[in-house]
Amino acid sequence: KNQVEQSPQSLIILEGKNCTLQCNYTVSPFSNLRWYKQDTGRGPVSLTIMTFSENTKSNGRYTATLDADTKQSSLHITASQLSDSASYICVVSAHAGGTSYGKLTFGQGTILTVHP
């Protein structure tokens, strides 16, 4: 069964500190891995999309890593800001063949709270 596990479930850090969120998956055949940020009361917004051949991808203060061998990904947030408080969702896509959109498996998310 395809699964995506995220840890920790929640995290509290002080503004300006760094943090790393983890994502382990058992999705097969792997197509790509995405990280989304979801602010309270809003829809998820894409941060990064990584394919099999990509080890690292950055988007501003967000850096995602992917180890396709161990089926692990991490999202590192540098110099956190109050606006980083949100739920971070790891999503893994399985190959569907042709141009069909692969089936997405969602993690439960990590709730990050940044305190001043």
Next chain:
Amino acid sequence: DARVTQTPRDKVTEMGQEVTMRCQPILGHNTVFWYRQTMMQGLELLAYFRNRAPLDDSGMPKDRFSAEMPDATLATLKIQPSEPRDSAVYFCASASGYRELFFGEGSRLTVL
């Protein structure tokens, strides 16, 4: 500023009533998804369309839920009759082919 538009943003209704949620995908996007999000289950796929044709609605309770795309600019999700367990946030998302997925702001449904 291209975005997925969902209406209504909030809906409170009584058990047994019909609920219709609407979504306007980003212009030119040919893949549209309906998701449901709850605290317990997270995001669950209900249905998805490509070029207006339903490709997967296996996540949707068929007896009360229906999803359609009357045209390329409108997707609808209907619940009839609604039940308290349907209370959740319903998200529409669209994509061009199999590229990045863009979510709407969601429709929060409360069934009393």
